[in-house]
Amino acid sequence: MRQLSFFSADALPPAIPDLGGLLACAGQVVRQDIGARISVLVAAEWRAHAIAELISAAGLVAEVTVxxxxxxxxxxxxxxELLPLGSQWQRGAVKSVPVGWVPGPRALRAWALAAGSPENGGERFVLGMDPHAPDTYPALTAALSRAGITPTPIGVRGPNPGLRIAGPRRLAKLVDYLGAPPVAAPAADCWPSG
Structure with a gap:
């Protein structure tokens, strides 16, 4: 059994700024005068429900639709409440990573829930990025490095760009940050095991 880390996403409840992890991948923010909304498309039902739980735990109402x-x-x-986060992640109408952003454990968990996938039997893990926002790739690479997990950008000219985390130390740190896989997740093929 793995001991809970003080730095794990499981150690504290999510907060609104942690939803920036959804914007690090293909999540979108829509701002209007009265507020903002964050949305993200996901590939599996377990991901949708885990993200909805994370949003609810941050004190917001979540909706899952097809x-x-x-x-x-x-x-x-x-x-x-989402206007400040939306403003930080946009420059005009273009998605932009906030200057100096360092994804904390709960933001990393949101990112992994939305667009994380293991490779090569769990020896590597990839955090997906937005294929429609290539200008964010260098900033996201630097942000993950500032969090202490140096990634390798992959597929930056293709439809599935991502940041690959490889090596026992980096994977162990990622696992420590992300916490336990969601209960409904098929753990063997969706969450890093480090």
């Missing part, structure tokens, strides 16, 4: 294209979407309500 889009007209058949994709699962998780989104927050349109609320004023």
């Amino acid at each position: 889009t007209t294209e058949g994709n699962l979407s998780v989104r927050t309500a349109l609320v004023a």
Whole structure:
């Protein structure tokens, strides 16, 4: 049994700034005068429900829907509390990583829930990035490095860009940050084991 770390996402409840982890991947923010909404498309039902739980734990209302294209979407309500986060992650209408952003354990967990996947039987783990926001890739690489997990960018010119985390130390640190896999997750093929 793994001991709970003081730095694990399991150690504290999520907060609104942690939803930046959804924006690090393909999540989107929509801002209006009265508030902002964050949404993200995910590939599996367990991911949608785990993200909805994370949003609810941060004190916001979450909605899981199926889009007209058949994709699962998780989104927050349109609320004023998300305006600061939305402003930090946008430069005009373009997604932009906040200057100096360091993803904490709960933001990393949100990122992994939305777009994380193991490779090579768990020897590596990839955090997906937004294929429509290539200008964010260098900043996300630097942000993860500032968090103490130096990644390797992969697929930056293709449809599935990501940051690969490899090596026993880096994986162990990532596992420590992310905490336990969600209960409904098929753990063997979705969460790093470090």
